Amino acid sequence: MKELPQISEAEFEVMKVVWKYAPINTNEITERLLKTTNWSPKTIQTLIKRLVTKGALTYEKQSRIFVYTPVIKENEYINQESNSFLKRFYHGDLTAMVSAFIENDSLSKTDIDTLRSLLSKRSDRDGD
Structure with missing residues (x-):
């Protein structure tokens, strides 16, 4: 299995929204996260940019709107993190x-x- 990017807890919250609603634009991601977090829209945009840089998200520009889709699958990422946790804390x-x-x-x-x-x-x- 290929090595997936390391994603912070905050980035993971963004990914959960994208996994659930993709394809999804910046405004929709921001709107959904503002309901469940106290983050500013600027913070959310920064997290999205980081995920693109890490290769977890890709985007398509549709006129002036950026629409995001995940590059990595949710189950693949969760499996990797579960295995990492198991190895780190319980020696596998x-x-x-x-x-x-x-x-x-x-x-x-x-x-x-x-x-x-x-x-x-x-x-x-x-x-x-």
Whole structure:
């Protein structure tokens, strides 16, 4: 898998809007983010420019309006970040991570039931 650009938390908020509504213009991105953040329109425009520079977004100029589309897929980015987190904090050991959540009572009964169901389906699929 290709290495995807590093995206800050603020840039990730911009990407979530673009992933959901692409193609989307600058004004629409700004309008949506002003509802959920206290950022200025100038800050939002700076974040968009950074994402273009990093290769996460591309744009097309339609008369005087810039319309943005993502270059990277949301699921690819989330998978990369999940793997990075796992390696950084748990040395790549998924069992250690899940154990930490269980031991710290971070998982609800519903979470545990969901995990059991997922593991059961995976086991059935793999023929184990």
